[in-house]
Amino acid sequence: MAFNVPETGQQRIVIIGAGFAGLKLAKSLRRSNFQVVLIDKNNYHQFQPLLYQVAMAGLEPSSISFPLRKTFQKDKNVLIRYAKINRIDPDQKRVYADLGYLNYDMLVLATGATTNYYGNKELQAKTLPMKSISEALQLRNEILADYEYAISTRDYAARQELIDIVVVGGGATGVEVAGALAEMKKYVLPKDFREIEAREVDIYLVQSGDRLLPGMSNKSSINAEKYLIDLGVHVIKNKRVGRCDGSWVYMNDGSKIPAAKVIWAAGIRCPKLEGLPEGAFAHNGRISVDRFNRMKGQKDIYVLGDGALVEQDQNYPRGHPQVAQVAIQMAKQLGKNLRKKTDEPWKPFTYKDLGSMATIGRNRAVVDLPSVYFGGFFAWVIWLVVHLYSLLGVRNKLIVFINWVWNYLTYDQSLRLIINPKKDDGPG
Numbered sequence: 285m286a287f288n289v290p291e292t293g294q295q296r297i298v299i300i301g302a303g304f305a306g307l308k309l310a311k312s313l314r315r316s317n318f319q320v321v322l323i324d325k326n327n328y329h330q331f332q333p334l335l336y337q338v339a340m341a342g343l344e345p346s347s348i349s350f351p352l353r354k355t356f357q358k359d360k361n362v363l364i365r366y367a368k369i370n371r372i373d374p375d376q377k378r379v380y381a382d383l384g385y386l387n388y389d390m391l392v393l394a395t396g397a398t399t400n401y402y403g404n405k406e407l408q409a410k411t412l413p414m415k416s417i418s419e420a421l422q423l424r425n426e427i428l429a430d431y432e433y434a435i436s437t438r439d440y441a442a443r444q445e446l447i448d449i450v451v452v453g454g455g456a457t458g459v460e461v462a463g464a465l466a467e468m469k470k471y472v473l474p475k476d477f478r479e480i481e482a483r484e485v486d487i488y489l490v491q492s493g494d495r496l497l498p499g500m501s502n503k504s505s506i507n508a509e510k511y512l513i514d515l516g517v518h519v520i521k522n523k524r525v526g527r528c529d530g531s532w533v534y535m536n537d538g539s540k541i542p543a544a545k546v547i548w549a550a551g552i553r554c555p556k557l558e559g560l561p562e563g564a565f566a567h568n569g570r571i572s573v574d575r576f577n578r579m580k581g582q583k584d585i586y587v588l589g590d591g592a593l594v595e596q597d598q599n600y601p602r603g604h605p606q607v608a609q610v611a612i613q614m615a616k617q618l619g620k621n622l623r624k625k626t627d628e629p630w631k632p633f634t635y636k637d638l639g640s641m642a643t644i645g646r647n648r649a650v651v652d653l654p655s656v657y658f659g660g661f662f663a664w665v666i667w668l669v670v671h672l673y674s675l676l677g678v679r680n681k682l683i684v685f686i687n688w689v690w691n692y693l694t695y696d697q698s699l700r701l702i703i704n705p706k707k708d709d710g711p712g
C-alpha cells in the first residue's frame with residue numbers, strides 16, 4: 285500500500301534522513317514549487333556533537349534534539365513522515381518502509397553513518413556505541429548503574445571491572461568522551477559515590493594510530509593528549525582493541541585491561557539501503573556521487589552528508605571529511621541548484637573548510653582554523669559559543685546555556701538518573 289501523501293501535481297522530492305543534510309535541504313526548499321517529503325526513523329533532529337554530554341549526564345536528550353514537525357509547522361509544501369526506509373526501487377522510483385511505499389520524482393539520501401565494528405561481532409555485542417540519543421542514554425544508564433553496583437560489590441577485582449572504562453578510538457568523539465569521564469571521576473564521584481575511591485577509577489583511551497585527533501593538526505593532537513593526561517586518562521597509542529569478553533579488554537599486542545565497559549568510538553560506516561546496485565557503494569558504504577551530489581548512474585537520486593563520496597574534488601581526492609559542515613554545505617548547494625530554472629546551469633559543490641575543534645573537559649579545547657591552530661581556555665570558549673550557536677531552537681540554546689553555567693559553577697551535573705526505556709524499537 286502507498287503512504288498517505290497527497291498527490292498535488294507538484295514534483296515530489298523525497299528526502300530520507302533529517303540529520304544535518306536532510307534538514308538543511310528541506311529548509312532550503314520550503315515554500316518552493318516542490319512537494320518535499322522528509323522521512324526519518326526518529327521524529328526529531330539530533331545534534332550529534334553534544335551526544336557525549338547526554339551520555340555523561342550533563343544534558344537532557346530533549347535539549348539537543350528538535351521535533352521535526354515544529355520546524356515545518358508553517359511550510360505547507362513540506363510533509364514529515366516517521367518511518368524507516370528499508371528498500372529503494374530506482375526503476376519504479378519508489379521507497380519502501382514497513383508501512384508501505386512512496387513514489388518519488390527525485391530522491392535524496394541523507395541517512396548519515398553508523399558505528400563501524402569492522403565485522404567483529406564480539407565487539408558489536410559487547411561494546412557500547414554512541415551515535416544516537418538512545419545509544420547515549422543507554423551509555424548513561426550503564427555508567428551510572430555500574431557505579432551503583434560497584435558500591436555494593438565487596439570483591440575488589442569485580443569492583444574494578446565495574447568502575448574502569450575503556451574508550452576505543454582517539455578521534456574527536458573518543459577524546460571528548462574520555463575527557464568528560466575524567467571530569468566525572470574528579471568532580472562527581474567524590475560527592476555522589478563516596479564509597480568509591482576516585483583514584484581507583486581508571487579511564488583508558490586506546491588509539492590505533494600514533495596520535496590522537498588524526499583529522500586535526502599535529503599541534504592540536506599533542507595538546508589534546510597533554511590535556512587528557514593532566515586529567516588522569518591513560519592514553520594508549522599504536523594498539524588496537526581486538527576482543528573484549530565482559531571482564532577483560534584484549535589488545536592486538538597481547539596486553540589486556542580489566543574492564544567490563546568499553547565505549548566504541550573507533551569508526552563509522554554508512555548503512556547500505558537495499559535495492560541500490562552493489563557497485564554504487566565505495567569505501568565504508570559511502571555512495572559515489574558527482575560534484576552535484578548526483579549518484580553515479582542515476583538521474584534522479586542524490587546523496588548528501590556522511591554518505592556521499594565526491595571523488596572529483598581535487599582538494600579531497602578520498603572524499604570530504606564526514607562532519608556536520610560538509611553535510612550542511614552540500615545540502616545548501618543542492619537546494620540552490622534545485623531551485624534554479626530549467627535552463628540555468630547548476631553550480632558544483634565546493635567545500636569551504638571552516639575549521640574543526642574538540643573539547644577536553646572544562647576549560648580546555650583545541651581549535652584548528654584554516655590558518656591558525658590553538659588550544660586552552662580561549663579555544664574552549666570558542667567551542668562553547670560555536671556549539672551553542674549551532675544548536676537548533678532558542679529553547680534548546682537557552683537550556684544548554686543554563687546547564688553549562690550551572691555545571692561550571694557548581695562542578696556538578698544534576699541529571700544522573702537511570703531511566704530504562706521499555707521499548708526502543710523505531711517505526712516500521
Ligand SMILES: Cc1cc2nc3c(=O)[nH]c(=O)nc-3n(C[C@H](O)[C@H](O)[C@H](O)COP(=O)(O)OP(=O)(O)OC[C@H]3O[C@@H](n4cnc5c(N)ncnc54)[C@H](O)[C@@H]3O)c2cc1C
Pocket residue numbers: 300301302303304305306323324325326328329330332333334335336367368369370394395396397414415416456457555588589590591606607608609611641
Ligand atoms: C558522537 C558524535 C559526535 C560528533 N561530533 C561532531 C562535531 O563535533 N563536529 C562535526 O562537524 N561533526 C561531528 N560529528 C559528525 C556529524 O554529526 C555528521 O557528520 C553529520 O551528522 C552528518 O550529517 P548527515 O545529515 O549526513 O547525517 P546525520 O546527521 O547522521 O542524519 C542522518 C539521519 O538519517 C536518519 N536515518 C538513517 N537511516 C534511515 C532510514 N533507513 N530511514 C529513515 N531515516 C533514516 C537518522 O535517523 C538521522 O536523523 C559527530 C558525530 C557523532 C556521532
